Amino acid sequence: MVNPISRRRFLRRSLVGAALLAVAGTVGRHLSGYTIDERLRLRVLSPKQYLVLAAACRRLLAADEPGAVSVDEVETALSIDRYLAELPRELQRELAGLLELLEHTPFLFQLRPSRFSRLDAAAQDRVLEDWESSRLPFRRGCFQALKSLAMVGYYGDPRAYAVLDYTGPMIQR
Amino acid sequence: MIRSGRTLTHDQQHSCDLVIVGTGAGGGMLMAEAARAGLRVMALEEGHHLQARDFNQREREMIELLFQEAGARATEDGSVTVLGGRGLGGSTLHNTNLCKRAPAVVLEHWAEALGLDGWRPAALGPDFAAVEEQLHVSTIEPERVNANNQVLLRGMQALGWRGGLLQHNRRGCAASGFCELGCTFDAKENVVKVLVPEALAHGAEVWCECRVERVLLEQGRAVGVVARALGEDDRGPTLTVRARAVALAGSAIGSAALALRSGLPDPHDLVGKNLHLHPGAAVAGRFDVPIEGWMGIPQSVECTEWIDYLPGSPRRIWIVPAFAHPIGFAAMLPGFGAAHMRQLRHYRQVAVLVAMLHDESAGRVTVDRSGRAKIRYRLGDADARALGDGIAACARLLLAGGAREVWSPYGAKQPIRTDREAQALARAVRPLAPPLTAAHPMGTLPMAVDPRRGVSDGEGRWHGVPGLYVADGSLFPTSLGGPPQISIYTVGRRVARTVAGDLSR
Numbered sequence: 001m002v003n004p005i006s007r008r009r010f011l012r013r014s015l016v017g018a019a020l021l022a023v024a025g026t027v028g029r030h031l032s033g034y035t036i037d038e039r040l041r042l043r044v045l046s047p048k049q050y051l052v053l054a055a056a057c058r059r060l061l062a063a064d065e066p067g068a069v070s071v072d073e074v075e076t077a078l079s080i081d082r083y084l085a086e087l088p089r090e091l092q093r094e095l096a097g098l099l100e101l102l103e104h105t106p107f108l109f110q111l112r113p114s115r116f117s118r119l120d121a122a123a124q125d126r127v128l129e130d131w132e133s134s135r136l137p138f139r140r141g142c143f144q145a146l147k148s149l150a151m152v153g154y155y156g157d158p159r160a161y162a163v164l165d166y167t168g169p170m171i172q173r
Numbered sequence: 174m175i176r177s178g179r180t181l182t183h184d185q186q187h188s189c190d191l192v193i194v195g196t197g198a199g200g201g202m203l204m205a206e207a208a209r210a211g212l213r214v215m216a217l218e219e220g221h222h223l224q225a226r227d228f229n230q231r232e233r234e235m236i237e238l239l240f241q242e243a244g245a246r247a248t249e250d251g252s253v254t255v256l257g258g259r260g261l262g263g264s265t266l267h268n269t270n271l272c273k274r275a276p277a278v279v280l281e282h283w284a285e286a287l288g289l290d291g292w293r294p295a296a297l298g299p300d301f302a303a304v305e306e307q308l309h310v311s312t313i314e315p316e317r318v319n320a321n322n323q324v325l326l327r328g329m330q331a332l333g334w335r336g337g338l339l340q341h342n343r344r345g346c347a348a349s350g351f352c353e354l355g356c357t358f359d360a361k362e363n364v365v366k367v368l369v370p371e372a373l374a375h376g377a378e379v380w381c382e383c384r385v386e387r388v389l390l391e392q393g394r395a396v397g398v399v400a401r402a403l404g405e406d407d408r409g410p411t412l413t414v415r416a417r418a419v420a421l422a423g424s425a426i427g428s429a430a431l432a433l434r435s436g437l438p439d440p441h442d443l444v445g446k447n448l449h450l451h452p453g454a455a456v457a458g459r460f461d462v463p464i465e466g467w468m469g470i471p472q473s474v475e476c477t478e479w480i481d482y483l484p485g486s487p488r489r490i491w492i493v494p495a496f497a498h499p500i501g502f503a504a505m506l507p508g509f510g511a512a513h514m515r516q517l518r519h520y521r522q523v524a525v526l527v528a529m530l531h532d533e534s535a536g537r538v539t540v541d542r543s544g545r546a547k548i549r550y551r552l553g554d555a556d557a558r559a560l561g562d563g564i565a566a567c568a569r570l571l572l573a574g575g576a577r578e579v580w581s582p583y584g585a586k587q588p589i590r591t592d593r594e595a596q597a598l599a600r601a602v603r604p605l606a607p608p609l610t611a612a613h614p615m616g617t618l619p620m621a622v623d624p625r626r627g628v629s630d631g632e633g634r635w636h637g638v639p640g641l642y643v644a645d646g647s648l649f650p651t652s653l654g655g656p657p658q659i660s661i662y663t664v665g666r667r668v669a670r671t672v673a674g675d676l677s678r
């Protein structure tokens with residue numbers, strides 16, 4: 001079994017990571033435009049973090065592949081919020097911080113006046129590829145953590161099994 | 174009787190002869206054997222009391238239910254995911270039931286280097302045999318070797334490498350393949366099925382959903398523990414248990430964290446250090462035919478070509494199959510997006526092997542301000558080299574076993590199609606980018622005859638603190654190099670004898 005969350009505590013450990021988190025938090029504090037359906041009743045994430053996560057999941061999972069159930073249909077980001085609720089508080093905070101950092105990566109790393117959730121799909125892919133192959137271990141770590149969360153949220157739902165041809169549980173409970 | 178902390182409405186005090194913290198392989202065996210020896214035993218477990226009917230084979234739900242920190246526990250730098258169980262039975266609830274005695278070479282080394290003569294293979298033999306009989310250990314029948322394991326057999330045959338069938342503790346197994354998510358068919362001959370009934374029959378009392386917060390010391394002697402009943406908000410009533418003896422059996426992570434939280438005497442600064450993990454790297458091979466690795470007994474074959482257990486040896490890799498259900502598998506595959514999903518479409522035709530390191534690198538468990546365990550661990554150069562060899566060996570085995578191509582998240586070149594490319598993986602894997610996975614934490618309260626080198630003596634007695642014992646994987650002074658549960662159950666059995674003897678004096 002592979003851990004659904006990995007490489008995430010680097011943010012606390014690494015000075016660069018901590019500084020970036022602080023800046024990301026400050027940059028984002030006064031930005032608006034993050035509204036979600038109130039009925040979602042998020043347990044851990046803020047509406048902004050939720051929307052960033054949902055945007056990342058759409059790219060990480062590419063569930064627009066033929067035959068695959070869509071990321072939104074599975075409510076991947078909501079499912080991840082529920083999962084996060086089971087984690088220790090310190091971990092919850094770190095993962096929420098990671099999403100803030102992702103959102104403001106275009107500004108912090110590329111000096112573009114934009115946010116991850118506003119980029120088009122190709123540009124979002126480039127940000128994620130940058131993180132995945134970064135020379136900075138903490139950014140690679142961010143990527144692994146995000147990807148693992150996406151897998152928990154999506155492949156934890158039996159509707160996603162079809163694409164794998166996975167038979168799933170033998171029993172119905 | 175099994176009770177739940179959730180039923181506590183106010184603080185309570187109890188007393189007994191022996192209170193045990195944690196009910197995994199070590200604590201579960203200690204509980205049964207000490208109760209059988211006539212001691213009044215109480216065991217406190219932070220997890221739930223789960224039974225076959227609670228296991229619904231749904232990966233996501235079971236990960237949350239069965240694993241510490243919902244499966245998200247990892248080293249501080251995120252480089253190793255550290256899996257551990259939570260629940261009555263600890264990791265024996267969801268382990269893959271492999272049974273193997275600690276290698277003789279390792280035990281002889283402990284005796285020579287640390288004076289642990291009682292741990293020589295000949296001295297331990299009767300205890301191992303008794304544990305194996307109790308847990309109905311047998312060799313896995315060749316006809317139960319699933320397709321993923323057949324690949325390893327074929328690979329070993331083609332390459333002329335050492336290995337063979339493993340032993341397990343299952344009876345009535347439906348070969349469902351869901352071992353790591355708990356057994357719906359109650360086929361695991363583990364703590365819950367074998368040892369809890371034995372303990373209860375001899376009057377033991379078990380409290381689940383109670384987390385021990387600290388060990389009580391009075392005049393240098395261990396006299397009990399204070400536990401917190403876990404409810405909705407983790408601020409439930411306390412359960413204080415006063416006892417003539419206290420045993421730590423919360424796993425190498427949990428016991429070390431408890432020792433640190435309690436400020437237990439540690440004059441030589443040993444507590445929490447010497448953490449070994451057996452970190453493992455997975456490698457996948459795609460075949461032209463269906464493998465359906467999630468079905469059948471997950472691990473039945475081992476390859477021992479790359480391990481000789483000798484201290485300092487470069488050959489320190491134990492190879493076994495390690496197929497995962499969808500979440501685990503998808504997280505392990507390299508890449509993301511459409512390319513990632515296209516690889517996942519081959520899920521049915523993929524076999525996975527894991528190179529598990531008999532690690533000499535030593536990590537450390539500490540606690541944060543809230544008392545939660547933190548894990549530091551860095552692979553040393555020699556270990557990273559050994560792991561590189563192991564990853565290459567897995568790739569070679571998969572190709573020799575008939576894989577059309579191999580995917581390794583640890584090498585730049587993808588996919589790998591020839592033996593030469595597979596061999597090159599040994600050099601391509603450093604630094605290890607994706608996280609490794611570890612399921613066998615050990616060594617954080619190690620034993621040694623000399624108190625300057627070990628926290629406890631060879632029988633689990635904490636040096637210098639009467640009444641305090643260690644009875645889990647924390648005791649091992651080095652990594653084992655193979656599945657540890659039989660050795661940890663054996664620890665429980667030996668510590669039971671020690672406590673019973675000490676208390677009768």
Ligand SMILES: Cc1cc2nc3c(=O)[nH]c(=O)nc-3n(C[C@H](O)[C@H](O)[C@H](O)COP(=O)(O)OP(=O)(O)OC[C@H]3O[C@@H](n4cnc5c(N)ncnc54)[C@H](O)[C@@H]3O)c2cc1C
Nearest residue numbers: 195197199219263264269270271385423427646656657658
């Ligand atoms: C996925 C997986 C597969 C495995 N497969 C195998 C295998 O095939 N063969 C093999 O030999 N080994 C296997 N293992 C390892 C083996 O199961 C463990 O090494 C063994 O169970 C460890 O025993 P332990 O007594 O040290 O701790 P554990 O079994 O981990 O039990 C510790 C218990 O203590 C409880 N606890 C901790 N702290 C506290 C506290 N403060 N208060 C109350 N309770 C507490 C925990 O909740 C837990 O239930 C596997 C492990 C995993 C995770």
Ligand code: SF4
Nearest residue numbers: 346347349350352356
């Ligand atoms: S393979 Fe056997 S032991 Fe494992 S879960 Fe299935 S029935 Fe239980």
